[in-house]
Amino acid sequence: MASPAYTDAIMLFGDSLTQAWSDGSLSQRMAEYYLRRCDIVSRGFGGYNSDWAIPVFEQVFATKEAREKGYAQNVKLITIWLGANDATLPGEPQCVPLDRYKSNLVKLVQLIRDPSSAYHSPDTKIVLINAPPIIEDAWVEARIEKWKSFGSTGPKPEQNRDKAVTKAYAEAAIEVAKEQKVEIVDVWTAIVETAGGEGAEQLAPYFYDGLHLTSEGYAVLFKALSSLIITKYPKLNPETMPMRMPHWADVDLKNPQEAFDKVQNGRLAGEL
Amino acid sequence: MASPAYTDAIMLFGDSLTQAWSDGSLSQRMAEYYLRRCDIVSRGFGGYNSDWAIPVFEQVFATKEAREKGYAQNVKLITIWLGANDATLPGEPQCVPLDRYKSNLVKLVQLIRDPSSAYHSPDTKIVLINAPPIIEDAWVEARIEKWKSFGSTGPKPEQNRDKAVTKAYAEAAIEVAKEQKVEIVDVWTAIVETAGGEGAEQLAPYFYDGLHLTSEGYAVLFKALSSLIITKYPKLNPETMPMRMPHWADVDLKNPQEAFDKVQNGRLAGEL
Numbered sequence: 001m002a003s004p005a006y007t008d009a010i011m012l013f014g015d016s017l018t019q020a021w022s023d024g025s026l027s028q029r030m031a032e033y034y035l036r037r038c039d040i041v042s043r044g045f046g047g048y049n050s051d052w053a054i055p056v057f058e059q060v061f062a063t064k065e066a067r068e069k070g071y072a073q074n075v076k077l078i079t080i081w082l083g084a085n086d087a088t089l090p091g092e093p094q095c096v097p098l099d100r101y102k103s104n105l106v107k108l109v110q111l112i113r114d115p116s117s118a119y120h121s122p123d124t125k126i127v128l129i130n131a132p133p134i135i136e137d138a139w140v141e142a143r144i145e146k147w148k149s150f151g152s153t154g155p156k157p158e159q160n161r162d163k164a165v166t167k168a169y170a171e172a173a174i175e176v177a178k179e180q181k182v183e184i185v186d187v188w189t190a191i192v193e194t195a196g197g198e199g200a201e202q203l204a205p206y207f208y209d210g211l212h213l214t215s216e217g218y219a220v221l222f223k224a225l226s227s228l229i230i231t232k233y234p235k236l237n238p239e240t241m242p243m244r245m246p247h248w249a250d251v252d253l254k255n256p257q258e259a260f261d262k263v264q265n266g267r268l269a270g271e272l
Numbered sequence: 273m274a275s276p277a278y279t280d281a282i283m284l285f286g287d288s289l290t291q292a293w294s295d296g297s298l299s300q301r302m303a304e305y306y307l308r309r310c311d312i313v314s315r316g317f318g319g320y321n322s323d324w325a326i327p328v329f330e331q332v333f334a335t336k337e338a339r340e341k342g343y344a345q346n347v348k349l350i351t352i353w354l355g356a357n358d359a360t361l362p363g364e365p366q367c368v369p370l371d372r373y374k375s376n377l378v379k380l381v382q383l384i385r386d387p388s389s390a391y392h393s394p395d396t397k398i399v400l401i402n403a404p405p406i407i408e409d410a411w412v413e414a415r416i417e418k419w420k421s422f423g424s425t426g427p428k429p430e431q432n433r434d435k436a437v438t439k440a441y442a443e444a445a446i447e448v449a450k451e452q453k454v455e456i457v458d459v460w461t462a463i464v465e466t467a468g469g470e471g472a473e474q475l476a477p478y479f480y481d482g483l484h485l486t487s488e489g490y491a492v493l494f495k496a497l498s499s500l501i502i503t504k505y506p507k508l509n510p511e512t513m514p515m516r517m518p519h520w521a522d523v524d525l526k527n528p529q530e531a532f533d534k535v536q537n538g539r540l541a542g543e544l
Contacts, residue, residue, distance in 0.1 A: 021303040023295035023487075028303075031314075032293040041311070042303075047520025055532035056517055071343050085520075093525055215295075245328055248319025248357075253365055260327035 008038040014081035019044030024215025050104035083131035087169040130173035138210030280310040286353030291316025296487025322376035355403035359441040402445035410482030
């Protein structure tokens with residue numbers, strides 16, 4: 001553990017939409033929101049689909065045994081945000097058929113929920129996030145621009161996504177959440193409603209390349225996610241979570257050591 | 273460990289200047305710079321001075337024993353950024369006399385360097401960062417504004433800092449770095465040179481309240497820190513560090529599992 005005295009974490013798991021640590025990204029917003037409350041562990045893997053997410057999950061999520069022995073942080077909440085790449089068109093390397101996408105999401109949920117799973121973690125709240133809408137023309141243009149800027153000699157990129165197809169994956173994630181009784185942030189709908197429609201011009205402020213979110217796009221997601229957390233999991237409201245180490249003004253100047261001896265968040269066994 | 277397969281980390285240790293996870297903060301910039309290379313573990317404690325930093329360090333830095341048993345991430349590099357609060361004027365609760373500030377920095381370095389220390393970590397590169405300049409008028413105005421906005425009935429805040437005093441602490445940190453043979457980012461000088469002087473108007477873009485850095489201020493620090501890392505510790509240049517999990521386009525579609533079985537960064541013993 002690099003993080004003794006920080007036994008709690010929130011893990012963000014997914015693809016490039018999760019991977020970003022840019023200004024205004026989900027990771028940055030969550031890290032600022034949970035400042036000195038708990039670590040934000042970002043485990044986003046650009047381009048990954050739900051097929052590849054399963055073996056990766058098994059490497060980035062601590063086993064039950066490790067956690068019970070106190071070697072692992074408690075993941076109080078995990079966001080699982082997949083689908084944008086699964087929804088590439090049939091024949092594309094990232095494409096995962098809709099039914100398998102759904103069963104993969106179920107598998108990920110069950111890896112955490114199922115008592116017989118090596119990764120069983122009953123205290124981890126699970127929040128799915130579905131695929132946001134896309135702007136088709138902007139996306140294919142961005143692909144072609146990238147291809148040009150790399151001076152690639154390969155074939156000119158063509159469209160590899162379709163908004164209606166992505167929407168089907170976004171809706172499928174909602175179905176999985178209902179079936180599995182886990183929460184979901186329906187970021188598709190949140191963005192479309194905030195944008196006032198699904199048109200390219202309406203969606204433009206929320207995407208920088210037709211697929212990936214701008215800070216404004218992440219703001220819509222963050223608002224929905226933080227509201228969900230406060231409503232459904234009030235113990236994870238950062239305003240009521242104990243701060244790691246006392247506020248400096250609460251340190252007894254005559255006996256400062258005492259303040260730091262009271263570690264509010266426990267210590268991991270592995271920290272010795 | 274919430275972060276199996278991420279055995280390496282960079283720890284940012286210090287006061288409020290380190291604590292920030294805002295857009296353009298040191299933490300955000302470092303997390304984006306080391307995207308999928310290693311975790312950025314931010315351990316900033318607003319208002320803390322070097323006296324209080326020592327017991328806190330002993331709680332947030334893993335012991336040698338924990339690390340050797342594989343329960344702890346390897347902290348490849350730590351930034352220690354203290355002094356801004358030590359330099360408050362005598363009589364202020366955060367004030368630490370200059371000599372003790374220096375000996376506290378030495379103690380922190382030795383906690384990592386000294387083979388007999390419980391926190392001995394010979395592979396951890398140590399980079400000190402000194403206190404940046406301040407804008408005295410802006411700082412006392414910000415204190416008064418905060419006091420007003422809280423509707424406080426306590427005495428009106430007065431000036432509790434002095435630029436020349438802070439400069440003495442900034443210079444002291446440079447002396448400690450030389451004596452202890454550790455690297456330092458002289459952010460005082462970097463900001464003054466970038467600003468073109470120490471005047472209030474010149475420094476204004478780099479501070480939002482006369483003490484804490486804007487994104488522009490952090491940009492100066494980040495440029496200096498990343499240059500230092502690349503020059504002095506080329507193995508920690510993120511461009512040459514292996515990416516955690518393969519690039520999606522390198523996944524063998526016929527045998528994807530194989531790609532994920534090769535964990536490039538080892539596994540922690542505690543992960544089981």
